[in-house]
Amino acid sequence: MAHITLTIDNQSVTVPEGTTILDAAATVGITIPAICYHPSLTPPAICRVCTVEVEGQRGLQPACVMPVKADMVVNTTSQRVQTGRRVILELLASTVDLGEAPHIQHYMADVQANPQRFAGGVKREFDVFEDNPFYIRDYSQCVMCWRCIQVCAEDVQHTFALTWGERGIHSHVATFFDEDMPDTTCVFCGNCVGVCPTGALKGLVEWQLERESS
Amino acid sequence: MDSRLEQFAADLRAEEISPAALFWLRTFIKNVRNGVLRSDEWVELGLTEGATVPGLDATDSAARLTLLSDYDLFQAERLKDQHQFTGPDLATLDWNRKYNLSLRVTDNDSALMAWVETLWAEAGVSPQAAALEKLLAADHAIWGHNLPKRSLLPEILHEAQAIYGGWLPRPVLTRIAQALDLPLSDVYGVTEFFTMYYTKPVGRKIIRICEDAPCAMRGSQKVQDMVCWHLGLDPGQTTEDGEFTIEPIRCLGLCDHAPAALVNDTRHFDLAADYIQPLLTNQPHHDQHSNKIGGLVKVAMANINVIDPYRLPEYQAQGGLAALRKALFDMTPEQVIEAVKASKLVGRGGAAFPTGLKWQFTAANPPGPRYIICNADESEVGAFKDRTLMDADPFRVLEGLLIACYAVGAEQGFVYVRGEHRLSYERFVHAVGQLQRAGWLGHNIKGSGFTCRLAVRRGAGAYVCGEETALMEAIEGKRGFPRLRPPYPTTHGLWGQPTVINNVETLAKVPSIIFHGGAWYSTLGTADSAGTKLFAVSGSVRRPGVYEIPFGVTLRQLIYDLAGGILNDRRVQGILTGGAAGTFLTADHLDTPITFEDFKKVGGTIGAGTMMVFDDTVNMREMLTRVGEFFAHESCGKCYPCQIGTQRQAEILHRIQHGHGRPDDIATLLELAQVMTDTSICGLGQAAGWAVTDAIKRWPELLGSMNDER
Structure with a gap:
């Protein structure tokens, strides 16, 4: 396989063609933060926390999906990158509980x-x-x-119990007509609990024990 | 009771005719009373059913002319083509004319209504369910092509919603999902995304009064308050009797008639405090369609107010289809592309990408299916140029679309029309039917060897679907989430195939370019901004409307000479160019020539061609808040910076407007705008902070002194 050499944070990096910036950076010990990215799933590239500066590109680019190109010059810690990352995290913290x-x-x-910083709004x-014996x-x-x-969909289980409700700031994960999990096509495989990056999905017993101990 | 009605009832009970016929009879009667009837593709299916109904007998001309209420040629002529009307008198009708039809009721209509209601109540199978089955069983060829079933979902949702009284009950969605082989959750996710689908009961009349700047400046808030007060509702609520819902709505694209509203699909213009009753009865005091146009040249708008948009022969009498004929018979696809390149035409939707180049990139793909889409989802605040073109001359747009299909080698074209523009949708569908009948669509058109079909699709209330990749998702029957780019549509568009997506105005320019040659068009305008441009001028001007000008005319000429200057002889405070996703210019820029290069120098954008003019009495803080709220309402929620950033921007603007600004708000707004531009996936998020940033730059004191309420 052809290899590509590029520069990430002033380091020369050589990786196979088709590697993403995120993975290329990891080979030289540079960790680019990301929230939505999961190595086993199709990256939706929506959190934009992993966006980095690529010389010659107008906007910041999502490292999780952007493939490397020869002689690309990437900066993962510039002022612009850090500002973007900081503001997005501040926005997120103003919206959901990150405890x-x-x-x-x-x-x-x-x-x-x-x-x-953005507290006090919606x-x-x-x-x-x-609503079920397995997870909350x-x-x-x-x-x-x-x-x-x-x-729940094409990436693993093909169960299709979940979808998106509303849009914009009010976006949320939903089921058909918001019905309870046992009434949906959910097979309680547990994959969703496994990939949840926060405390939003959790085994029922774990949740009950935590409540008792707190 | 009329013996024919007795026979109808007996046939219905004996299951010799489908309960769907009863559904349509009831619909017709109700609409006779309300004075409106739905008109769209699926109605003909209903009429086939309805043809079995006594009183809907079309075999004598008296009955025909009194068959349906407000039911125009749009449907009737298709029935004629399908030989569903068989009366001898029909042969003498001029099917290019538009007829108003009404139901002929043998007894008095209350008795008929009561009779229908009795039958309705006793029907074993729900007549609505029967109508839904008809809808789902319809041969997909009615859409003129074979495409993935899922792409019918948005249209079926619209139609099912009409059958079920304006909303989609859960069993209906379940049935639709089953019929289209889709997961329940997917179907529900789509209804959740688009604001015009309802999964809970909604008023029979949905009153939508525009909330955006051009209407707000002319008092739309007052009208909304009056209507709310009159009905005892808050915006978003429904009356207890289920008659009215008041729904806040963003720019309706009727800014030349501001303040404007929609009641269901009906347009209401020039609202005022004494215009409450027409809203409540949904009987506007004006035509649905009026074009306020002007300008210095007529290229795209040559036929507007000249031809009847329902009559192809009138379009042809003005030279229509000559360009298509020339392209098909005298030019190769490569020559067509060369002509468009030579014209220097660039996209008129806002991005200004060279049209000929886009066609060339797409044509260069390996052989295989490819598509052309006409982006008629015009939803930018203050934008109504495309609406004017498609309402008044849909044929020109379709001719441009067909020429594009020929140039690129596409056998399927789409028109994606904004859901709120029902009239435009109907006119496109009608125009496609006329072209089809005249042999300008279908297999081997006029023996040229070129095969092409067109489909018209409706949006359902989502500004983001004007973004090209979100629009493609919507045509595919999904939520309108923008896609990641690259890859670009020229190689991976609709269903992953090469796709060209062009704006309405862009396509409307194409026939003239092909007919007169690329060189002719490129000599209009300036060296770096070739051709003509339509501008939708709204706000504080005497004559809001759409003006076609060659590039190079100054802002002053456009606003003062063409649009008549500022109302009450006030001064220009600001001009928002390019829509909500645009930039502000001030009175200092009035002598700037309108060209891409000159606008760039002063930091303005041409965008989609909107000019919202604010005089010096307008509260700009309020206008900015409305811009902020627009983006927050329209963000699809896919990427974090836009999903949350647009909301926080609106919140900050709101508190500044009301005098509760915080010392670091300006810095926060600027940083937020920069981050949204840097990191958002699509143009909506990237541009969401531009107008605010520009306002801060142009009027440092406007948001700066934050402790006084203006």
């Missing part, structure tokens, strides 16, 4: 994001759905990374 997403909190600390708040859904913690929707 059980330590890695996102860690990203925030790295760029000195102020979680209160938040996504929901009651916890406790706490969409107040949902960051809309789409992973659960994807594993």
